[in-house]
Amino acid sequence: MTRSISILGVTGSIGASTIEVVDELRRNGADIAVEAVTAGGNLSVLAEACRRLRPRFAAVADPAGLAAARAALSGLNVEVGAGPAALVEAAARPSDWVMSAIVGAAGLEPTMAAVRRGATVALANKECLVCAGPLFIQAAKAHGATLLPVDSEHNAIFQVLTHPERVERLTLTASGGPFRTASREAMAAATPDQACAHPRWSMGRKISVDSATLMNKGLELIEASYLFGFTEEKIDVLVHPESTIHSLVHYVDGSVLAQMATPDMRIPISYALAWPDRAAVSTARLDLAAMGKLTFEAPDGVRFPALGLCRTALRTGSAATTALSAANEVAVQAFLEGRIRFLDICRIVEEAMAALEAEAGFSAKSPSSFDQVRAVDQAARDAARRIAVNLAAA
């Protein structure tokens, strides 16, 4: 395998798994050159990533962080940039393959820079797709970019989507998160550390909280709808605590195809990196006899209102999904910083959506440009911040 790659969000959880995959494939003889990496902060982790990957260019998000980043990366023979333009430059520099693993809508601009030059984009960041939706997909088509889903459920669907025209339904599986069996009272009192203690996956804090509210699954429903072109009614969610079946595709003849594997993000990452081939990766092999059984249950829409909010947003239109994801980012941040309680997250999202709907109405303004997307995103963040401040004061 010969590849030139860039990794956006190299210091995160997906970034770390991507480095492991690159290291292993290199040890097995692959010729992988790293053009660029980006980081939100954490210069010591970035320096270690640069030591292992040997990129030509490294960008940090903070525009005031150039001198510190240069100092941390000195001696590594890497050009350093800082600020939003440097993140975009990292993605715009020539490489065959770009891992999009910045968290949140902050990943949109850099990811679009990769899309606009027709790169192959391994898409871990779901928020940029939920945020820009149809515009993102149209841009990928227009510029000849290849989108390879890395989110494990979407990667699973992509792997078994043999006959896209003959699909009846999709099923996204969900682990159920740390509060699958928790009472509403326990959820009301949940701390950030409890919410981030995911039973199956070790991930960044934002997606971990999203998994605890099931907002992650709702965002994934929107992601699946935009990526694969299915309406909301054709996508089911099934709780499957073992996280062994990563999703299912139901065909018109009654056949159901699933992708199974131990829960390890190196599998979808290596799939995207080797695609259309597959590469040998030393992940734990699935032992079904040892597991004995797999279990399934329907999601509880009362304790987990996020799924319903996401379905409503998807039916309403792309301005609503932009707003939902933005409001959720603000609410999750407020929860992680201890300003609001766990159950307030979905409440803030719901109230922010209602406030925006009342102000202008979503259906009338499906964004037709990225500037409009940014305006809706900003309005939703402002509304969510106001509501969070009121809740914190109550």
Ligand code: NAD
């Ligand atoms: P993380 O928090 O561990 O890492 C996020 C990365 O983005 C870090 O490199 C961080 O420095 C960078 N970053 C944060 N804020 C930034 C900003 N404002 N500007 C530029 N860079 C910034 O998150 P993660 O768990 O690696 O998840 C990354 C993305 O992948 C998320 O969108 C998540 O939903 C998605 N994803 C993650 C997993 C997983 O297993 N971790 C699985 C599926 C999808």
Ligand code: MG
């Ligand atoms: Mg997922």
